[in-house]
Amino acid sequence: MEMIKTAKLTKYYGKARGILDLDLTVEQGEFFGFIGPNGAGKSTTIRTLLGLIAPTSGSARILGKDVTKEKQAVLRHVGYLPSEAVFYRGMKVKDLLKLSADLRKTDCAAEAALLCERLQLDTSRRIEDLSFGNRKKAAIVCALQHRPELLVLDEPTGGLDPLMQKAFFDILRERNKAGATILLSSHVLSEIQRNCTRAAIIRDGRIIACDSVEVLSKTSxxxxxxxxxxxxxxxxxxxxxxxxxxxxxxxxxxxxxxxxxxxxxxxxxxxxxxxxxxxxxxxxxxxxxxxxx
Amino acid sequence: MTLVKHELGQGKTSFFIWTFSIGFLLAICVFLFPEMKEQMEDVNDVFASMGSFTQAFGMDRLNFGTLVGFYAVECGNILGLGGAFFACLCGAGILSKEERDKTAEFLLTHPVSRKRIVTEKLAALLLQITAMNMVIYALAVGSIAAVGEEIPWKEINLLHLAYYLLQLQLAGICFGISAFLPKGSAGIGLGIAAMMYFLNLIANIADVAGFLKYITPFGYCEGADIVSTGRLDGGMLAVGAVMGIGGIVAAYLKYTKKDIL
Incomplete structure (x- = not known):
């Protein structure tokens, strides 16, 4: 079954181009890479999929549901890791994790504890006192703790040290094996090559290549x-x-x-x-x- | 309810600072009254003969030597201006701060509808303003009792009610405007509060600008009018209600469709 399917998805910011006639299909259970330089439209695509911005034309579906009309139902199945992890001031990590779980009306305490232990994240610290990398870990736990069927990761490894990157990708591979679909947006090619089965390359708002990573790597x-x-x-x-x-x-x-x-x-x-x-x-x-x- | 609780937690510090600053200043003024009362008989004439300045603050129609007159003017300036600033800051900030601080990306990728987010944030806003007014009302009445003056219940109630409505109206307007700003700022809120305050002063000074009283909520909060008529001006209140509710409706319409960049 298709996890993500966009058809002629187009987004203009006023007159500025975001993405153009984007056709993207990600099957359920795939570890899918999304590559492109800054400003190519990676974030625009992701933000449209998450319902943060409305498409100018075309459609996007996640698990067969329209991301604009059935946004709430879609977001229930999605975990999102933004490239820049920013949180509310004055909150402790555990308060943030609780807030995220409460907004999803689920109890994720057990899973959160497990993830925090693996990522070595101290939940009693205040978020603004954390380093960039540790804030990223908090964002990772928020994205993963409700065990979503689709994980959308926007340049996830920025700020993480190599050991943590490994721990993080270990978790992602486990989730993927357990059935979760992963959309990994990145401009670090090796990250995509090592982890993804398929990938799409986006440039100037259009997908210019979409194939298995093996085929794409051969030409690289x-x-x-x-x-x-x-x-x-x-x-x-x-x-x-x-x-x-x-x-x-x-x-x-x-x-x-x-x-x-x-x-x-x-x-x-x-x-x-x-x-x-x-x-x-x-x-x-x-x-x-x-x-x- | 999760968001309401979260918002109240986030706004806690600001709420306590504003509430106690306004309450404290108001109480100080009341405590100064007994001493001033003795000197007032001479001063009243002075205050009443400062031309436009007198008119601007309604001191030509209020007797500064009575507690009601004194309180109507002081209350107007402290609770009126302070409350308006707080309401505008909160109203303008509660939606737009998510985009300014980039927390919108976190909040809006949870399975919560935008309508629900606006509703819970609005509820938190109204709760904060209501709580602030209750605390300040209690402090005001308490301090009047403490200086041994008789409490003019009707006037006090009407004055506080008028300023409460003013804050709700301004908060509603700012709430609506903030939904349209890509990155809202505190400046908009403060600007609106200050502008409304000065519009009323102008309306008081110049008769040709009297219509301004319908635009600014300070029009129906005029202490001199409230004390002399013993009621609030229904026409002005109606216009104010339309503006405040209009702001809230605009916020719903815009925010549910807004692109979060």
């Missing part, structure tokens, strides 16, 4: 920078080549073995292989789109 190249002298003539899959006198930098999407062969045949003083930044991957997708037209 590495940025290779070599100091020294190497002959790249025989290599396939070299793009965006930039070079100085003694160094060369290029995007590589070909076979790793051939690259290593070419490198060992040359004289390499220094070598870095990094994930290309998101911009480069988007460029790649644009090129592909361009060819299709």
């Amino acid at each position: 190249a590495k940025r290779v920078t070599v100091h020294g002298r190497v002959d790249l003539g025989s290599l396939r899959g070299v793009r965006d080549r930039k070079g100085g006198k003694d160094s060369v930098s290029f995007l590589y999407s070909g076979d790793m073995g051939s690259l290593l062969g070419a490198l060992s045949a040359g004289r390499v003083n220094d070598l870095t292989v990094t994930e290309p930044d998101l911009e480069e991957i988007f460029l790649h997708y644009y090129e592909k789109e361009g060819q299709g037209v």
Whole structure:
């Protein structure tokens, strides 16, 4: 069954573009990634799904229910983790968790205690005294404590240290295994690659690619920078080549073995292989789109 | 009820500060009265002959030497202005603070309808204003009794009722306006309270501006009119009720459809 389905979803802020004719389908039980640069429309899509903003045209459904007309019924099944966790002043963590549970008319005390223990969150502290990372943990517990069927996470790992990121993703994977659908919006590619089964790439308000992460990753190249002298003539899959006198930098999407062969045949003083930044991957997708037209 | 409770908790500090500041100042004034009364016979003439200034505060029609006259003027300035500021600040802030502090994202992603949020916030607003007026009324009556003056029940009741209605009206107007602001601010609330107060002063001074009394709720709170007629002006109250209720209706219509950015 479809957990999320949008059809020609469009949102304009006055004349400014938010999202355009967005068609997105997320099946129940998926761990779905949502990638895009700042301002691409990730947050607009999420905010529309959550009923914070009303679409200009098109429709969005969660569990078959219209997010505008049946908002309350939809939100009952959703847990949302905002990118910026901001809370009321003067409240303790436990008061906040209680407030969130009361607004949902459910008792989540047991689940909350479990989550707080795993994330090492002290519930007797005042929220404004917490560090950014700890506030994020409070937001995570709020999003998870009622065991929602759909989890919407907007850039969730900002502020969390690596250990906590691991604990957090462990919890997410458990929830996913237990049947929860997860929509993870992020611009950290590795996060999506490690965790998601499918992903959509959004740019300038439109979805430009939507496929399994395996397929998307194959096309995502590495940025290779070599100091020294190497002959790249025989290599396939070299793009965006930039070079100085003694160094060369290029995007590589070909076979790793051939690259290593070419490198060992040359004289390499220094070598870095990094994930290309998101911009480069988007460029790649644009090129592909361009060819299709 | 969850939200009402939450709002009362959030507004607690502000409520206590405003209530006790206004109550304390009002009581101080009443305690000063016995001493002033003796000097008043001379002063009354002075107060009554300051031209426009006298008119502005209605001191040409009130006898400053009596407790009722004294209280009507002092009450007008302390409870009137203080209460109006508190009502406007609360009214303008209770909805818009969620967007300003970015807590709206938290609140509105819970399965609670926007209508319910507006209703519970409105209830919390009315409860705070009502509670404040009850405390201040008790302090006022108590301090009059404490200085040994006879309590002019009818006038006191009418004055306090008028200011209570004024606060409700202003809170309603500010509540409505705040729903339309993308990021509301305390400035709007304070501005409206101050503007309404000065509109009434102008209406008192210049006869041609008399119609302003229908716009500002301070029109039906005029101590001199209340004490001399022994009633509140029904016409002004009706206009005020329309404005206050209009604000609340506007808040419902707007907030239930508003984009939360």
